[in-house]
Amino acid sequence: MTSRGVVVIGASAAGVAAVEGLRRLGYGDRIVLVGDEPHLPYDRPPLSKQLLSGEWDRDKVQLRTAAAYEELDVELRLGTAAGSLDVAGHRVGLADGTVLGYDHVVVATGVRARTLPGTEGIEGVHVLRTLDDALALTAELAARPRLVIVGGGFIGAEAAAVASGLGCAVVMVTDQRVPLADAVGADIGGMLTEAHRGHDVRMETEALVEAVVSDGSRATGVKLADGRILRADAVLIGIGARPNVEWLKGSGLAVGNGVLCDATLCAAPDRLGGGRCGFLA
Template structure:
């Protein structure tokens, strides 16, 4: 038996390691498009970009770990074609891999702006190399433009400010994290940035990029405002990396559609950001782009392939670090849900808010309040367990 895993990020590596831990007796092939060992992505916009850490900080394994887990790691290879009937995957290197079980963990690609294709200092932040390139641009005194006020854009803005840069953020929506986070809490995050000197330009887009010989000089916004800029971070979202799966028969809809155990088609599974799993707790399929969910999915699929006991997906959990504020969210966050702030301590900079739908607790969000979140997390876990037990 041969398990082929396409994508050597956190999800793919977790699947490979879980297969070994659960007694998979066949070959394990892990294919990565980059030339680096598997690494963690969340720190790219924080400690790595800030220059306080290097690759060892984000690296998830060593060469020795790969050997010990009997993983055949192929780096610098991208999957280009899947033939599910023949059970083969073609790679950019010209190699064709046969598989008995296939796990797709290709993640997402950063959305690009065609207008910045020839501008060296206009960067998306998805890979280690992206982070190192933009880190070199974030020199004290320089003017940094961030396009997009989502989590990545805001984390980069905070990192740039702390490195002594002047930061402008351009966002077509009326506020930060619009449609992703409850407005009353997003406004708190926005205020923190404004207090640190970030200038926001809401309801606008970049119309003109003024660059010479690949170097950025300024941009002109849709309202005619010109902003000086030495470098730009393009943070306008991501798209599931599924282009190589066209005409394969897999159901693609905001990622690879899977059942509650990651099965997308006979002998084919998907995990991580590229996957869209059915979530019994909400009765629908959702693509969850959270680091911990990817690891849980890897364990569930490895259990399916080895016939061992597995748990179920936990509720989504994610966090973001900006300045001295750590925001954490547990549960299914609906930005339009009923919200109640149950703890608000400006002097200690702590906050806890609960989100309810039809009177039922759905999520809890906290700022610098790890301990204060725990009772609500336990309540959510208990409710989820009871709901699953009743469903079964």
């Protein structure tokens, strides 16, 4: 087993902020940052805006340069998922078989995009959570497809704005009467809906998508609960996110819709150090 220190699981905004915060506060021991994505940590907000529209290239979304991680003296373990956490034993098991001992662990594994059941493996069906998702959707939009967006939240709204700006015919389907009303209120939600319509986005409100229809390999549209079929060349599913907590099964941490922690983000007491065992994003 390798030496201890802090192991941060999840190499995204929260994980990087935790590393930087520790160094800023003078933590001088070993820090390992583990991420299952192969890329250097990147910023997600531009994925549905500047990256999707083609305004930025992929390098611009990086949170920090490779040199910055060297300066932080952080060991990067990218492209490797953490598969298990043993809180009592202070050990994290990685998918590549490595076991990392730690004095403190930070769980910052965030969320992943929800999908519609039955859409796995259908070409032309997208979600938008990761850099790879964004690059795949960007490539798809280059052909100016008819795009159906399932979900009327922020991701769907941003993608609709970008795709219609690029010249795609866009239909947004949401079960809400006023899209985004739950987040910004009915008045602002109504204004945003009109703005979309003003940009030729067709809004199908109070509508439920039952399934994605395909020709056997590629999406050809979506089927609504009222029986209508909306034809499409590509479908973006933006129906929220699920916490990445399955890998914590058996860890000893309390898990609900995320990891349960106290007001200081501590998830479990540190039996070895008398301080905190972990804090969470």
